[in-house]
Every structure is written in structure tokens, then in C-alpha cells.
Amino acid sequence: MSNRLEYLIKKEEEEKELSNKLRRDFSNSDHDIEGNFIAVLGRQFDNDYKFNKCLKPLWAGFYIKYNDLELMVDPGVNVLERTQRIGVNISKTNTLFISHAHTDHKNDTNVVSEMVAYQESPKLKILMSEKSLEEGAMSNYHIQLHDKEKDNLIILKNNVDIDINSSTSIKPIEVKHSIDGSFGFILSVGDMKIGYTADTGFYKTYKTKDGEFETSKVTDKNEIEGPGEIDHKLVKFFSDVDILIFNLHGVSFRKHTAHNLYHTTVKSAVDVLKGSNVKTCIFDHFNSTGCLGREFSEEVNDYIKQETGKDTRMVGLDGLVIKLNLT
């Protein structure tokens, strides 16, 4: 063997050692945020790069730590950097919830699995719908990485509780989105309930010039003029929680497209929050391009706060952390 090749082999070994050490250090370190918390990750890439603002809203994702629960929800694009930026060590995840198979919610599911694998005895429960599984929301390899039997994969069923541990359960709530098998949830931890709407519309019917029709039977989207009757059942699910994470998509209802039958507006937020038991509502997913910076989303938040009298928070481009008290 030539000296040159020997040198390169040695270099490669050195590289492996360094990266293994980095992985060990990472899996041994704590979250930078102390205690129990909700950390919403914020925008996927650095907003200072001009053309990042061309991207659609690819910035879902939040993390809930509550005692033994380490829950990652909807790891969209660039989840490793975003969790580190906000102070979350993603390798600690023990439960992964995927609401649906759109890129902004499932892009980095495999990255989460990969990072968890660096723990000494990794354990990861994976929660997703049958449809999301079919859509390839996560690779088979990464689902099985921690459990060859695939017992760690739990398929979501509407309204059927999933026990995570003795004091924690998740109730999946099927929502109305542009892809089937989309679910939000009600998480019960201690004596607290945390809701997540995922991406959804809140209307049972829509209006046209000729009358009102069911949202599940759209024949011609060009006829859609405005929202109709609210889906009270869906609203009820999310109105009995203490903290609600609400994916807000826009201010106005878009006519002549089915978009707002499957996505929320400011009016939906007001409809859900007014008269609800929600104490704190976190709006995520808004300000899709970030072109107007933080100010515009704060103005939207102020409007909803005034209309509902609730404690509402808007996730800024750099994310948002809320501390949860121990019970």
C-alpha cells in the first residue's frame, strides 16, 4: 500500500472518531431550556437570505417537554438547526407525532429518528395515520431503526386515546385538510390539556351565489364565494383545552378556490377562541414568506387578541418558547 493511501485511511479513521465523539456529546447534553416547556421552532431558514422569502410556509414544528414526555410534532424542513437554535436537543425525543404528509410537517421525520439513534438506549414511539404512512411520511428504515418489530409505530384513529405513559395520553382528532389522513390532537399531561389543530379548515359548508353546500362535496371551486356554517363539533374539540397551538394560514378567505375549506383564516381563529376555555393560544404557521418581518404578524395577533379577549401569542420567525409549570 502506498504511503499516500495509508495516510488517507488514517485521516478517515480520525474523521470517524471525531464525528462519533460529537454524536456522544450531543446525545449526553440537555436541552438549553430548563424545566417543562413548549418550543415552537419558527422559520426553516435564515430570513436574511433574500430568496428564502420565496418559499411557501415550510416552517411547522414544535416540541413539548413535560416530565418524561419528549414530544416532537411535525418536524418540517431543517429541524436539526431549528431545534438547536431554540435550545431543544432533538435526540431526546421519545414520541414523534406526524399530523399529515405535507413537506412542511414531515420533511425531517427521518432526521429525528437518526438523532434519537445516538442515545444509549434509544426509544421512539411514532404516531401517524395510515394515509401518512402510505404517502411515505417516514422511511421504513427509520421507523424500524429503534424497533425491528415496528411495535413503536402507532396508527392514529379518530378520537381513540393513545396512552404514552401513566400520566400522559394523546387523543387524535381528524381534521379537514387538502390531504386525507390529517390529524390534530388533544394531549393530556398531568391535569393540563394542550390542543393542536394541525392544518385544517373549520367550515361545514361554503357559500356560492346559488346557496350553501357541504365542504366535503365541492363540485366547482370557482363558485366558492365565502365560508358557510362552522363545524361546531371540530371547534368543540379544540375549545376545551388550556393551551391551543393553532395553525393560522391567512387573514382573508380566498374566493374561487377550495384553499380556505382546508386552511384557517383570522375569522376561524376568532370563531374557535371566542367563548372557548382556551387560556393561551399560540399561532404558528403564519407569515408564510416573512417578507413583512415580525411586525405584520404582531398586528394580526393584536387584532385576534382584541376580538377574543384571550392571551394569544404569535410565533415569530425565530420561534417561541412557553414554560409549563410542574404539577
Ligand SMILES: [Zn+2]
Ligand atoms: Zn398541510
Ligand SMILES: [Zn+2]
Ligand atoms: Zn402546513
